[in-house]
Amino acid sequence: MAEITTSLSIGQVAEQTGLSVHALRFYEREGLFVHPVQRGPGGRRVYSRDEVDWLTVCIILRASGMPLPMLRRYADLVREGSGNEEERLSLMREHHEHVTTQIGRLTESLDLIRFKVGVYEDLVDRGSAAAHRCHAPSPSTGSLPGSDRVTSR
Structure with a gap:
């Protein structure tokens, strides 16, 4: 059976995540997506359900006070794939300590x-x-x- 991929517009993703269209473009420019945002006909951004799920993680981490450079580094590590779990763990432990202090x-x-x-x-x-x-x-x-x-x- 073929896999069904949901394609969402930038407006739909903004509505689902609570981020503004401007913020979504900013996240893309900052390299916070794990995969490049795809473009549909006419060059419009098209998002998958996986990208919305990833954005949810980013939103929660940002709301907890994770700085953009740290979030960008985390996205880089996820993008690189397996083999860097120790660095991901270290990053998350550091942020855990920050949130606990907060x-x-x-x-x-x-x-x-x-x-x-x-x-x-x-x-x-x-x-x-x-x-x-x-x-x-x-x-x-x-x-x-x-x-x-x-x-x-």
Whole structure:
């Protein structure tokens, strides 16, 4: 049985991925596709389902903060095929460490935000607009380093 290949226009891919047409062209110029984007009649870009799946990986990696040069290197490694799995693993471990650090920082930020929401909810519930200072938990509790001087601002 013959394999059926789905051909998608740049507009369809933009709609499916959430990337703009401009961003898709940018990804192509930056060498982020594993295979060259094919052209149909009239020179229009034609994408396959595999390319959309690859774009989904790229979108997730970019959303996680992977820099373009690192993403480009990853695409290069995938393009080269098997034999470079150790380098791919190293690249992914490096990015994993970056994302883990980022999550830790965001968790600290979220802790402070939750605290401030609680303080303001209490103030609003009490109807007290007279309170001038709202302190975060003391650093001695281990909650938020350096947050003992946070004000109601």
